[in-house]
Amino acid sequence: MIYLDNAAATPMDQRVLTAMMPYFSDEFYNPSAAYLAARRVHDDVATARHSLAKIIGAKSAEIIITAGATESINLALNGVDGAVVTTAIEHDSVLATAKARGGVVLPVNSLGQIDLESLRSAITDQVALVSVGYVNSETGMIQDIRAIADVVQDIRDDRRQRGVERPLYLHTDASQAAGVLDLNVSRLGVDLMTLNAGKCYGPKQVGLLYVRAGIRLKPLIIGGGQEMGLRSGTENVTGIIGFAKAMELAESTRGSEVKRLAALRNQLKSYLVQHIPDIKINENQRRNSPAILNFSVAGVDGERVVFALDERGVQVATGSACAANKGLRSHILVALGLSNAEADGSIRVSMGRFTTSEDIEAASQLIVEVVSEQRKFGVMDA
Amino acid sequence: MIYLDNAAATPMDQRVLTAMMPYFSDEFYNPSAAYLAARRVHDDVATARHSLAKIIGAKSAEIIITAGATESINLALNGVDGAVVTTAIEHDSVLATAKARGGVVLPVNSLGQIDLESLRSAITDQVALVSVGYVNSETGMIQDIRAIADVVQDIRDDRRQRGVERPLYLHTDASQAAGVLDLNVSRLGVDLMTLNAGKCYGPKQVGLLYVRAGIRLKPLIIGGGQEMGLRSGTENVTGIIGFAKAMELAESTRGSEVKRLAALRNQLKSYLVQHIPDIKINENQRRNSPAILNFSVAGVDGERVVFALDERGVQVATGSACAANKGLRSHILVALGLSNAEADGSIRVSMGRFTTSEDIEAASQLIVEVVSEQRKFGVMDA
Numbered sequence: 001m002i003y004l005d006n007a008a009a010t011p012m013d014q015r016v017l018t019a020m021m022p023y024f025s026d027e028f029y030n031p032s033a034a035y036l037a038a039r040r041v042h043d044d045v046a047t048a049r050h051s052l053a054k055i056i057g058a059k060s061a062e063i064i065i066t067a068g069a070t071e072s073i074n075l076a077l078n079g080v081d082g083a084v085v086t087t088a089i090e091h092d093s094v095l096a097t098a099k100a101r102g103g104v105v106l107p108v109n110s111l112g113q114i115d116l117e118s119l120r121s122a123i124t125d126q127v128a129l130v131s132v133g134y135v136n137s138e139t140g141m142i143q144d145i146r147a148i149a150d151v152v153q154d155i156r157d158d159r160r161q162r163g164v165e166r167p168l169y170l171h172t173d174a175s176q177a178a179g180v181l182d183l184n185v186s187r188l189g190v191d192l193m194t195l196n197a198g199k200c201y202g203p204k205q206v207g208l209l210y211v212r213a214g215i216r217l218k219p220l221i222i223g224g225g226q227e228m229g230l231r232s233g234t235e236n237v238t239g240i241i242g243f244a245k246a247m248e249l250a251e252s253t254r255g256s257e258v259k260r261l262a263a264l265r266n267q268l269k270s271y272l273v274q275h276i277p278d279i280k281i282n283e284n285q286r287r288n289s290p291a292i293l294n295f296s297v298a299g300v301d302g303e304r305v306v307f308a309l310d311e312r313g314v315q316v317a318t319g320s321a322c323a324a325n326k327g328l329r330s331h332i333l334v335a336l337g338l339s340n341a342e343a344d345g346s347i348r349v350s351m352g353r354f355t356t357s358e359d360i361e362a363a364s365q366l367i368v369e370v371v372s373e374q375r376k377f378g379v380m381d382a
Numbered sequence: 383m384i385y386l387d388n389a390a391a392t393p394m395d396q397r398v399l400t401a402m403m404p405y406f407s408d409e410f411y412n413p414s415a416a417y418l419a420a421r422r423v424h425d426d427v428a429t430a431r432h433s434l435a436k437i438i439g440a441k442s443a444e445i446i447i448t449a450g451a452t453e454s455i456n457l458a459l460n461g462v463d464g465a466v467v468t469t470a471i472e473h474d475s476v477l478a479t480a481k482a483r484g485g486v487v488l489p490v491n492s493l494g495q496i497d498l499e500s501l502r503s504a505i506t507d508q509v510a511l512v513s514v515g516y517v518n519s520e521t522g523m524i525q526d527i528r529a530i531a532d533v534v535q536d537i538r539d540d541r542r543q544r545g546v547e548r549p550l551y552l553h554t555d556a557s558q559a560a561g562v563l564d565l566n567v568s569r570l571g572v573d574l575m576t577l578n579a580g581k582c583y584g585p586k587q588v589g590l591l592y593v594r595a596g597i598r599l600k601p602l603i604i605g606g607g608q609e610m611g612l613r614s615g616t617e618n619v620t621g622i623i624g625f626a627k628a629m630e631l632a633e634s635t636r637g638s639e640v641k642r643l644a645a646l647r648n649q650l651k652s653y654l655v656q657h658i659p660d661i662k663i664n665e666n667q668r669r670n671s672p673a674i675l676n677f678s679v680a681g682v683d684g685e686r687v688v689f690a691l692d693e694r695g696v697q698v699a700t701g702s703a704c705a706a707n708k709g710l711r712s713h714i715l716v717a718l719g720l721s722n723a724e725a726d727g728s729i730r731v732s733m734g735r736f737t738t739s740e741d742i743e744a745a746s747q748l749i750v751e752v753v754s755e756q757r758k759f760g761v762m763d764a
Contacts, residue, residue: 001419009412009616017406024399028586030391033699034685035692037383067449067587070605070615093605093614100604198616203406205449205587205618220602222482223452223475232475233452234391234580236587303416310417317415 002314002359006199006352007137007176007292012242013201013353019245020203020238031235032224045235048244055251056193056210057184064209064227065240069175069196071220072209073097073131075230076171076192079217082128087114088335089141090133091173095331098131110337111284112141116151123155129169129192135176138319138332138348140292141284142181145172149189169215175199175207179250179257179353180289185210195247197239201353202246206239257353262290264351264360269293271364276371280342282333293349296333296342300374305347308370314363317348384696384741388581388734389519389558389674394624395583395735401627402585402620413617414606427617430626437633438575438592439566446591446609447622451557451578453602454591455479455513457612458553458574461599464510469496470717471523472515473555477713480513492719493666494523498533505537511551511574517558520701520714520730522674523666524563527554531571551597557581557589561632561639561735562671567592577629579621583735584628588621639735644672646733646742651675653746658753662724664715675731678715678724682756687729690752696745699730 003011029038031045046060053060066072070093077084077097084103086094089112098105104122106114114132123130130152132143152170159168171192174183178200185193191212198204211217211230223232250257272279272295282294302318309316319330333343349363385393411420413427428442435442448454452475459466459479466485468476471494480487486504488496496514505512512534514525534552541550553574556565560582567575573594580586593599593612605614632639654661654677664676684700691698701712715725731745 005412005415005417008415009410011408011410012406014407024394024585025396026393028391028393030387033387033390033697034688035387035697037697067453067618068615071449071603073605074603074614091605092607093603096604096614203620204410204616205621221453221456221475222478223455223473225474232456232478233450234586236449238585239587306416315415315417315419 002363004314004316004349004351004355004359004363006355007348007350008317009204010199010201010352011354012203013246013249015249016202016242016245020242023238023241027237031237041237045237045240048240051244052208052240052247055183055247056195057186058210059213061228062211062213064211064230065236065243066207066209066231067205067236068198068207069093069173069194070207072194072196072207073173075209075217075220076194077101077103077129077131078220079230080128080169081218082166083124083126084129084131085119085122085127086131087133087143089136089138089332090131091137091175094131094133094173108335111286112136112139112336113143113284114148116147119148120151120155123152123168125159125164125166127168128166129171131171131173133176134172134174134181134188135289135292136332137176138292138330139282139284139294139336140176140289140350142287142289143172144287145170145188145190153189167215169212176289176292178247179254180261180291183251185212191215197243197246200246200250203239203242206236206243208243258290261351261355264355264357265290265293267357268349268360268364272367275368282336282338282346291351293351294346296338296346297371297375298339298341298345300345300371302344302346304374305345305367305370308374309366312366312370314366316367317350318346319343319348384745386696386698386731386733386737386741386745388737389730389732390699391586392581392583392734393736394585395628395631397631398584398624398627402624405620405623409619413619423619427619427622430622433626434590434622434629437565437629438577439568440592441595443610444593444595446593446612447618447625448589448591448613449587449618450580450589451475451555451576452589454576454578454589455555457591457599457602458576459483459511459513460602461612462510462551463600464548465506465508466511466513467501467504467509468513469515471518471520471714472513473519473557476513476515476555490717493668494518494521494718495525495666496530498529501530502533502537505534505550507541507546507548509550510548511553513553513555515558516554516556516563516570517671517674518714519558520674520712521664521666521676521718522558522671522732524669524671525554526669527552527570527572535571549597551594558671558674560629561636562643562673565633567594573597579625579628582628582632585621585624588618588625590625640672643733643737646737646739647672647675649739650731650742650746654749657750664718664720664728673733675733676728678720678728679753679757680721680723680727682727682753684726684728686756687749687752690756691748694748694752696748698749699732700728701725701730
């Protein structure tokens with residue numbers, strides 16, 4: 001099988017599993033226990049946290065380990081005291097949380113960009129948080145987080161001058177950015193950032209929320225007071241150890257991986273554009289993740305393409321996995337202005353650490369074959 | 383080292399790790415994805431969920447997988463619409479959540495039992511949830527959940543007659559009961575039940591909340607709508623597979639383990655009572671977990687005993703790990719009516735699957751030695 005759905009899930013890197021192994025059955029101690037062996041585990045957790053912090057340019061105390069990106073996002077968006085502004089192409093968890101709070105959802109253009117002046121107008125004095133994804137999970141389109149941070153800073157300055165006391169924070173879901181983009185929180189200008197170990201060859205069900213020092217969030221889960229009081233429950237020792245290892249690997253190979261993935265993406269894109277008439281590449285040519293190629297062929301049924309490719313040994317996605325599961329048309333592609341036929345005929349190819357040029361060569365040909373065949377059938381009931 | 387702190391953390395059973403291994407790097411797929419390999423993972427998750435459900439006498443749709451007992455408890459207590467009644471000897475997460483909602487905290491007697499008539503009076507028409515732990519984590523004292531369920535049922539019947547519409551539920555935190563007590567939800571008469579994989583030789587940071595069909599809870603974490611909409615986020619595949627295996631092992635060996643642990647506990651208790659003058663066993667002789675022996679020696683410092691035993695190769699706890707970490711006197715022992723000196727001089731020995739009679743023999747002697755030595759020092763600053 002050729003796995004090209006790395007945006008949905010990444011296999012755990014063997015080096016990550018190796019780092020975690022001692023902590024399952026040998027160093028399994030509760031890090032809060034008083035004896036030496038437990039204190040050693042406590043120290044190992046602290047070292048891993050420090051390593052995660054360093055990679056994003058933060059301090060250890062600013063790293064809150066969670067059970068994944070969805071929890072991090074819920075903690076960030078529900079933790080603030082005030083309204084939320086976000087965009088129409090965010091992950092379900094951002095949109096669901098924002099909507100539950102009466103949030104403002106900004107439209108995007110066909111390149112997935114929000115209009116900075118519209119953003120400025122949307123940030124009324126009731127707004128406490130702006131949440132904008134860094135890399136879009138379906139198309140790989142990259143938001144200009146720094147430009148958004150500058151708008152947020154302007155408004156903060158203005159509030160200060162006017163004596164408006166409500167703090168204003170910028171959160172980004174960077175789940176798809178690890179190993180591909182710069183995650184330095186100061187350079188990005190973010191106050192809160194979500195990362196997901198399960199999307200970067202680390203353990204599933206492990207995430208983090210970066211919380212800039214001085215920000216007071218309301219916790220979702222209370223009890224023992226772990227994770228700076230923001231996330232109670234015995235620390236996830238294997239999770240944090242594996243997450244740190246995964247991020248170290250992702251960061252240390254980032255430069256070469258980006259080049260390698262960009263070459264694979266070009267190889268795939270060139271072949272598909274040459275061989276599929278009327279193909280539409282859903283991308284922001286200037287700012288796109290090298291790991292994701294999303295395209296539409298109006299008139300074919302994306303789900304049928306996925307099934308037919310699966311039979312021939314290629315695993316890809318249509319829409320997001322969650323949306324696909326519910327038989328819904330991707331809200332992201334609709335928000336980008338795709339027609340229903342284009343959204344229904346969309347395929348996401350997401351490459352990763354273990355994708356080779358040979359994989360892409362074989363997959364390209366199979367995609368072209370399957371799309372040509374499916375074109376003859378047309379769409380059943382869209 | 384002789385590990386006698388199984389109530390704080392259990393080592394993962396190798397059979398559990400073996401069951402999980404394929405899902406880390408090979409069958410790592412997102413269970414929501416459309417291709418066959420992912421649907422197989424989806425099916426494996428469903429099988430594991432069914433197995434967990436069967437063990438507690440529930441249906442698959444009633445099992446909500448969480449990231450541990452603390453999250454399950456927060457979901458149960460925050461998910462209902464109304465006040466909460468609980469007891470003074472619950473885990474921090476129950477007390478913190480209940481207090482944040484203005485809950486009523488009932489006192490217990492020296493055997494850790496609540497008075498059923500006081501419970502009845504405390505359940506006013508504003509109350510939506512009664513939360514009582516099944517096995518106390520510090521002493522092993524067992525609550526009569528069935529008797530409490532009968533009171534709750536009486537009040538439900540009375541509410542129905544009087545036309546009071548607020549539902550009333552009974553939640554139990556059964557984290558320390560797996561592998562030791564009957565977990566059948568119908569026999570217990572509970573509507574909600576928390577279990578923790580990390581306390582029964584399964585993976586850490588994995589728990590479940592049993593939610594009886596028909597109960598509507600407000601989720602803590604929203605997004606993709608996984609876990610019946612009660613806990614969004616990509617399913618924890620390795621976690622649920624490991625949890626199911628752990629519970630299957632715990633349940634299949636329960637009968638013989640209870641006998642074996644009870645014998646070990648008797649062996650330890652007899653030796654300590656014989657050799658430590660003025661020792662006080664903190665237990666409910668009629669209803670106590672065979673895995674936990676908690677005792678007090680007024681005048682010694684529990685923390686010093688823990689450190690001295692650690693140096694000689696025995697790992698035990700004083701108070702709960704969380705409380706110990708914060709240098710607090712255990713709220714549980716105080717609620718049981720222990721004097722400050724007794725609480726400060728308390729030690730919890732918790733045995734488990736890998737504890738042998740030789741371990742207990744050696745540990746008994748070392749505990750007696752250390753306690754005698756520490757008696758000479760007395761307490762520093764209690």
